[in-house]
Each structure stands twice: as C-alpha cells, then as structure tokens.
Amino acid sequence: MKAILKFGLSALICLFFTILLNNPIPAGKTTIPPLGKLLNPFTGFWENGQTETGEQETVYLENSDLTEKVKIIFDQRRVPHIFAENIEDALFAQGYLLAQHRLWQMDISTRSSSGRLSEIMGTKTLKRDQLQRRRGMVYAAENAVKLWKTAPEFSFVEAYTNGVNAYIEQLQPSDYPIEFKLLDYEPEPWTPLKTALFNKAMAEMLSRGNEDIEMTNVRKLLGDSITADLYPQLFPNESPIIPNEVAFDFKPIEAPDSNTPPIGLIEHKVYSKPPPQLGSNNWAVSGSKTASGFPILCNDPHLGLTLPSIWYELQLNTPDLNVYGVCLPGVPGVVIGFNEHSAWGVTNVGHDVVDWYKVNWTDTKKEKYLFDGQERSAELKIETYNIKGQPPIYDTVRYTHWGPVVHQTPGKLDEDLAMRWVAHNSIGNELKTFHGLNTSKTYSDYRKAITNFASPAQNIVYANKSGDIGITVQGQLPIRPVEHGLTVQPGESTATDWKGFIPMDQLPHVKNPTRGFVGSANQRSTSTDYPYPYLSMHGGFEAYRGRTLTRKLDTMEQITVTDMQALQTDVYGLKAAEALPALLQLLEDTEMNESEKKYFNLLKKWDYEYRRNTPGPILFNTWFTNFYKKTWDEIYTMDKSHEMSFPSSRRTIALLNEVPAHDFFDLQETADQKETAKEIAILAFTEMAKKITDWEAKGNTLEWSNYKKLSINHVGFIPAFSRTDLSVEGDSKTLNAIGKTWGPSWRMIVAFGPGKPKAYGIYPGGQSGNPGSSNYDNMLEDWAAGKYYELELMDRE
Amino acid sequence: MKFILGMIGMIAVGLLAAQFLPWWSVVLVCFIAGAMLNMNGWKSFLCGLLAIFLLWGLSAGWDFHHGSYIIANRMGSLLGGVSGVALMFITGLIGGLLGGLGSMTGGYFRKII
Secondary structure, eight states, X not given: OHHHHHHHHHHHHHHHHHHHHTSOEEETTEEEOOHHHHHOTTTSGGGGOBOOOXXXXXXXXXXXXXXXXXXXXXXXXXXXEEEOSSHHHHHHHHHHHHHHHHHHHHHHHHHHHHTOTHHHHOGGGHHHHHHHHHTTHHHHHHHHHHHHHTSTTHHHHHHHHHHHHHHHHTOOGGGSOHHHHHHTOOOOOOOHHHHHHHHHHHHHHHHOOOOHHHHHHHHHHHOHHHHHHHSOSOOTTOOOSSOTTOOOOSOOOOOOOOOOOOOOOOOOOOOOOOOTTOEEEEEEEOGGGBSSSSOEEEEEEEEEOEESOSXXXXXXXXXXXXXXXXXXXXXXXXXXXXXXSEEEEEEEOOBOOEEEEEOOBSSTTSOEEEETTEEEEOEEEEEEEOOTTSOOEEEEEEEOSXXXXXXXXXXXSSOOEEEEEGGGGOOOOHHHHHHHHXXXXXXXXXXXXXXXXXXXXXXXXXXXXXXXXXXXXXXXXXXXXXXXXXXXXXXXXXXXXXXXXXXXXXXOEEESOTTSEEEESSOOSSOTTSSSOOOBTTSSOOOHHHHHHHHHHHHOOSBOHHHHHHHHTOOBOHHHHHHHHHHHHHTTTOOOOHHHHHHHHHHHHOOXXXXXXXXXXXXXXXXXXXXXXXXXXHHHHHOTTSOOOOOOHHHHHHHHHHOTTOGGGSOTTOTTOOOOHHHHHHHHHHHHXXXXXXXXXXXXXXXXXHHOEEEEEETTOOGGGOEEEEEOOOBTTSSSBOOSSEEESOEEEEEOOSSSOEEEEEOSSOXXXXXXXXXXXXXXXXXHTTOOEEEOOOOOO | OHHHHXXXXXXXXXXXXXXXXXXXXXXXXXXXXXXXXOOOHHHHHHXXXXXXXXXXXXHHHXXXXXXXXXXXXXXXXXXXXXXXHHHHHHHHHHHHHHHHHHHHHHHHHHHHO
C-alpha cells in the first residue's frame, strides 16, 4: 500500500512538472512561456543560435516549383544576390530567403494588419484587432488581390508565395524562429492575401493620417475666422516639390462645394494615429550639378524603426532583370533600388486621402441608413475573433456607401462615423509598378511603370544613366473641395461625395527642370497654380526639411557622393533658425540668474546644427516646447471632452515674429494681466532653465546626444531583443530626421557613371530577423555613425 | 557501478530520443531506465537528476559554444536578467528535475509490479 502511494505521489509530481513546463503559465499581465519546451537544448531556444562567419558564401536552391536551380551568393553582410533563369524563379527564391530570415516578422505584421493578434496573444490585443477589422484592412487587402488576379503579374506573387511556403514546409519545430517558441505557436502558410495585407499595413502607416474630427471641433469651438488665422493650409515661402516653371495646362474635373452646413461637435475619441513626423527625403541631381557629369539619386525613408528592420537588402538577377535594393518582408520585388540604367526612390505624399461621414441609421439594429432620400441596406460582415485560451467572440462590421463604420456610439442612431479611405478600393497594381521600375531603362519606362501605383501615394523620384532626372507625385488622390476633406461631412447624400480621382496624367510631375535637381521631403506638391486643391493630412506643410533641401541643393555644384552623404546626414535645424533669433531678442533686457545667463549665451552662440556634442538643441527644444504650450493654453484647456487639433509650429513662429501681441499669447491663468509673446518667452525660458539645471545637477553633461536617445524596439516589444539608448544626431525637423523611435530606415545613394552605377546604402539593423544571429543588428552602430556600405550589383557568370 | 551505468544509459538514450521525439520524451526515458535499474527512491532520483542535468547542461553548453551565446544572453536577460552561462546551468537543473522525477517514478513503479 505504501509502495503504491509512493508511486502515485511520485507519478503525480512528475506529470505535474512535465505538463507545467510544456505549457505557458499566466502570471499577472504577462505569460511565462512553456519553459521545458523553450529551454530544452534539442528543440528549445538553444537551437536558434546563429553566428555568421562574415564570409561570402554561395548556395543553390532546388525545388520542384523551380524551372532551374537558383544560385544565391550571400555577401559579407549576408545580402543575397539571387541568380535565376526567369522572374518567377527569382521571386520564388526571394520568398524563400525572406522566410528564412524574417518569418516571424512576416507572420506578426500580417496578423497585426488583419486583426488576428489575439489568436496568439489572448485578450490583451483584442481591442486593437477589433479596430483593424472595423477599419476594413482585410476588405482592402481582398480587393487588392482581386485586382492582381486580373493581370499576368499575379504569377509574381504566386511564385513568391510558393517560395515562402517551400521554406515553411521543410521546417522542424526546433527550427522555428524564437518568437514562435516564446509565444508557443506554429507558422502558417503564406498567401497572396498576406502580401496584400502587408501593403495595406504600409498604406495604413503612411496614408491614414487626417484631422477631420479634430478640425470639425476646432471650427465649432473657435469659429471660422480664428480657425483660418491659426490653422492655415498654406504658408508663405513654400518650396513645393514641383518647381513653379511647370505649367498645368489641362482641364481639371470640377468639384463644387456642396455648401452643407457644419456638422457640430464630434464626440468620438480619435484612435491612435501613425506619428505625423513619419516622412522621408529623396532627390536626384542632374549631371550639370555633379562632378562626374552623371546624375546622382538619393533616398531615405523615415519610418518607425524596429528590429527586425522593415527593409531587407537583395539583388535579383535574371536574363531580363538585374536590380539591387531593399524589399519589404512579404512583398515580391525591390521597392527602392537601382539597376544598371535607372534608380528610383520614394517619399510619402502628404495629401489627405481619408474622410469621415456621419451615418444616419433608420433602424435600431443599424442595418439601414438614409442615403439620397432613400433607405439603403448596409452590408454586414460578421467578424470572428479566435482568442487564445478563450471562446471566440463575434462582432459585426457595417459597410456603407462610404466604407466601413469605424466609430460607433451604441444606442445613438446619428453619431456613427464611416471611413472613406483610398486604400479600401485602390485602383493600383503594385506588382506591375515595381516590376516596371525594377526593369526600367528609360524615363518613359519609369513613367509607364508608376501609373500603376495608387496607394499609399508616393513622390517617386527617378534618375538614369542617360542623364534624365524626374519626380512624380504618384497616387490615387481624391477630388473634392478643401472644405469636404477638412471636416467630418454629413453622409446622407452624394453631394458630399468625392468627385473621382485626379487622372494619372494630371498628377504633378517634372522632368529635367532648369534648376538641375528634383527632390521632396513630404512638403506641398505644387504651387497654388495646380488646379486641384491640395490638403495636408496634418494641418499644413511646415516643410522645414523640404525648404532646407531646396536651399542646400540650389547652392551646390560639382556634387560628389561624399556631398550627398553629408546632405543625407545633415542636421541643420530650420525651425530653430526661424524661431530662436526672435525668442532671444525678446529676452535681451531681462534679468537673469547665473544658469539662465549661461544658457542664454550658449543659445546665442548656437549655429542651429543638431550635432551630438552641442548644448543648443536641448535648450532650444525645451524652451520652444514650453513656449508653444503656453501660447496655446486656451486650446489645451478649452474643452477637454472633445478632441482638438493644435496650430502648427510654423504658424506659432510666424505669430512670434509678426504678431507678438496676438490674443492667444495671453495666459488664461492670469486673468488680470495681458501677456504678449515677450512675457510668454521669459516664463518659458525660466522654466526651461530650471528643468535643465536639475538635469545637469543629476550628472548629465549638456550635450544633445545625452538628452536625445533613440530606441529601436523589437517588433513584439521584447526588451531583450530591442536596442535602446542609442546615441544619435539630428532632430525631427532636420534632413537627418530622427525621433525617439523613428528615423531614416534606409539610406541609399546611387551615382551613375560610364560603367555600372556606384551605390551606397545602410539601414539600422541587419539582414537576419533572428535575435540570436550576429546579423540581427550588425549595421546599427555604423548607421548611427552616418556610415555607408558599398552596394554591389554583381555580374552574372 | 549500476548508478554510473544507469546514468550513462539515460544520457545516451535521452540524447537519441530527443532527435526524434518531443522534448518531454526525456521523462519517459528516465522512467523506463528507473524501472529497469530498480534503485531506492532517492538514489533513483539522484541518478536521473545527474544524468539529465549533464545531458541538458552539456548540450546547452555545446550550443552556447557553437554560436548560441548571443541568443543565450538575450534569453537570459529576457527570463529574469541572468547571463547566458547561468541559463545553461538553469537548463541543466530543469532537465535534471524532470529526469530525476521520471527515474524515481520508474523506480517506484518497479516496486509495485
């Protein structure tokens, strides 16, 4: 009996521990991963180590889906140079290699896009998932796949899909990327829909910005004239992307104002939006301005920086194609790159392509709504959420004439808002665009390729060996009066609907302008001569970077690659240059204590360069932030229950320089006094001085890189897989645009010459998405130091 | 002698099983070995513990040496801020605990049949 008891007890304990260590254990907000599964040295994380030799290596890929075997040369940084017999084979290999290097990133980004995170994360991501489904991300991606299927290029995404799946199929559980082991789930097959979902995630990041709800409230609370004064769409001395020499001689499609009365306050909270600073620089200089006599093209897209990185570098080579550049993990082809003849790059177009419409439901179930005097049925889509460790949840998403209903107020029939967004029914075919660019030889090849591109709208810059340069504001841009795009519109009739899209041949573009360069940094596309109204998604175009770029390129001659590297990493702060002299002037005769005097003198000596070791940026940025908050205190405190937009820093600086007695400089908290810009500047300066003195007292030296730190987080926000506290230069408004978590995600320079182009590039990360690989973040330090690697277009043997 | 041979057996078969079977097969291997060895409870436990401590710890050490030190250090930091080397030791201990329990249960099983 005693023996049985001993056995029973022992067996129980043994089973208990085995099961415990084979399963995740919830612990408060986090979950302890299945430790036995994770730690055992045969299938656990120990198998995920990968130390690269840093040597060039040649491998061959063979598969029954390939017509010929594919040769892959990995260079020292593990960049694959893919040599295949045809385009499908090359894209199969691209899919295979992306899966090999970035499988979990591909899985998580498309899960996130389609609202399926809860399947692996549990209820904590349910809200985010619901939002993604209500925004119609899957609907948008499905529409894209439908469109792809009508063109022969669909075979590209099929070949790519097969490549990804060929890699997944040969995986053993011990080979799964570490994140699958930590979250305890398995990779699932890739599909063309997932490629589309990745594209839609990019569209979301780059083209979902708008301030319709906030501006509707601003208009209601401040009135039309104050709104026009504080929130101008147009600033003086704009430096548009398309130079003024370009004439727009075409007959535009008319879009009259419907003159619908303003809609009143909007109660909804605005859902988190992509950071408005995300943007990019690109430019091309013609041979007339370079030392070599051949064009040079540059591009650096500023995006949220993550590990694994958003870009992956590669060369694709077939008898008809030879392209080098970066691709997105999940998307076939090269997005930004060059071939022997051409180079191209992209920046985001800031045009607002999202509008909100109020829906008037006619029944309490919210199935029918009023439209053009009649009842219309909404299309109901039942969304199923499979949640890890929980029974599924169901939700209905209602699709109206405008698009999906995103903002909902239960019980109210006239407060729901539907979202109209270009990305939902985009008319572009990215597969055609990028294949066209990848194989382009001439300017007309470039123009032809990009007419297939719709969303997210991009300023696509181009240069070639024959000496042509050009830029096009390319995308599907809605035609509507400014009024309609600026504020939430009533959704009861077609009167407030978009009047179509700007025809592709009427989109702003320029070839070989007399100034000898083209470029963009997310500023306004054209002068006001352009017949279509242009509306910023973030309240006007401050164009600090855009204006800096034009000014610098204007004066440059005999340009070399080194000059272009210096320009990409340039840290001149135009915002500081425009604000600081006026601010300092206001303090000239103010009494100051010791530290205030010190800071004042340091600022007077500052040359507006956001370099690592300078104190100026810390002092100015803190001072200006204080000044800004005190200036707009009325708006901060006006109505906390309704979301508001705030005036731009550009308008703030203009008022500081031109209208220092503007009513808004008056502080709300001092009822008996009327402050002007001067009093505000002094108060803001004193507060800054206190803050920075305290900061210095903690042992910090007054150097910009001690104050500003960059974090590059793991896509799954695992701290041990992230890099924090990186020392960098620059600021959000300098050409080298770096924020706390975002910055230049790829820097590329392509210099043409008599032979093959010479190209240079770098991105902050590494080719491998495996945190256990030495190639996970190997390029990061060099990137932070502003270094470049040579990019080699290898020859076919 | 039986103890040492038992240990070696568990290590060898455990290593072999891990190539084809799920990670928890090590518990089964120790259970069977424990039943075959027929030692008393504590001795049986200790035998399994030492065997799998060595198997897991040394295998982890092998991986650590052959390119897994980066991931080991990152995982150590993720799982409570320990070093990769410490994680090797912890891996051994967890394996050892399971091996010991398996072997001990096997030993007791032998006593009731």
